[in-house]
Amino acid sequence: MSKGFSRRVFMGGAAGLALGGALPGWARAPDTSLRPVARAEDFRKRVQPPAEALIERAALDGDVSFAVARLQTGEVLETHSPDVDLPPASVAKALTAGYALDVLGPGHHFVTRVIATGPVTAGVVQGDLVLAGGGDPTLDTDALADLAKAVSAAGVTGVTGGLKVWGGALASLPGIDASQPDHVGYNPSVSGLNLNYNRVHFEWRRTGADYAVTMQARSSAHRPDVRMARMALIDRNLPVYTYEDAGGRDNWTVARGALGDGGARWLPVKKPEVYAGEVFQTLLAANGVRVGPAKTVAALPAGAVLASHDSAPLRVIVRDMLKWSTNLTAEAVGLAATVKRTGVVPASLAASAAEMNAWARARLGVDGLALVDHSGLGDQSRISAREMMGCLRALRLTMGIKPLLKDIPMRDETYKVVEDHPVKVRAKTGTLNFVSGLAGFIDLPDGTELVFAIFAADIPRRDALTKAQRDRPDGGRSWNSRAKILQQGLIGRWGVLYESDPV
16 A cells, blocks of 8 residues: 655645755745645645556456445546456445345344243143244344243243244245355354354363363353254364264264364354254253253244343344344344345345345445345355445435444555554455455545445456365465455555545
């Protein structure tokens, strides 16, 4: 990134020359007219490297596309291949946030309920106890524990029927993107009943010549053991993890030689309703409520609500989603918006994303979107920089999306954060292997606000990766680092070129 001069330093130096006394030969009027001295701002703008030079310096194989415009007028200031359709990665979550906020409303709450299908007599439910999901992507074990306490506080000690689990508020899917490795926690299952972002906490500690292993539904205050997800240690080098769906359980193996002295990681859960049901049964038992193993049901049973848990308001949920880039949250809120918009539970993420694409055309006036999910994890999604910029401009002007986006610090040529930089950026990042995006808003020191989108992708290189290579491919980290340096360079350039000239 080109490092601009501080206006104060530059102008102060110029003033020092002007006030520091005449140089030899300057005591009399010049014999010929002098060329006007360029203002500091003019000089700073002239020394900015062209965008093409920044792109060449980044040495990114593949495509680079960007567009930047003035927010208020929509005047396009600079572009490079702005109509090339590329994968947006997690930048797509900014569009999902607008979709959910517009359709569901910023004050929407996801509600998880416990239902009794019959009356409670002498502490016993005359029927089933039902854990009914409401699509909450943020439900955790602590919230389930509160529900179990509330059931106990209602005087329930047992049931004549059983414990049922319903997750039909949203589609039940084993994962977001089938091309991802089985063990990556950012590709969990999706359901109308999601617990701990549909992940299980796998921890191992060396004990003598072997390891102690736990699989837990861990949260801040609770860590119940889980039986539906099992881990076996195998003497091998590769693969590090394997997964098998067998006996109604998630059966994992791990290479013993890869474990070292100890550690932990989150693994995806493939059966979210089974996971939540087992954990809820454990928590009910801890509160004196005796029920048998949970069973999933396809249809929601009717009955009286004994306890319920409300999520935070949607605006808070999507703010956190944009900050932490949680894929499950994006898919859940996107699916919920589609259910509200159409009255039908979509059968797939692609069907729901198609509805969001149609919403963007109608609501934002932007054509050409071809997203296949709500998180951007699927690399078959396509959008151009010009289209993304147009979506963000409309979302900013009509829905106030900007405050929900993350502050992106400005960095120098070595990628170190520049403290108190006069240019402020709020944007959404997006990263896949050999795919990088950044889109959002730039506030310049004079109050000018820009809207921009930058995408880069080496699609042939990404397509050549095997499923096993997609976790940490050779060259992936270096490529993405260069893409981020390019983003900083372009923003630094725009911050100088498009600030209004001082009067």
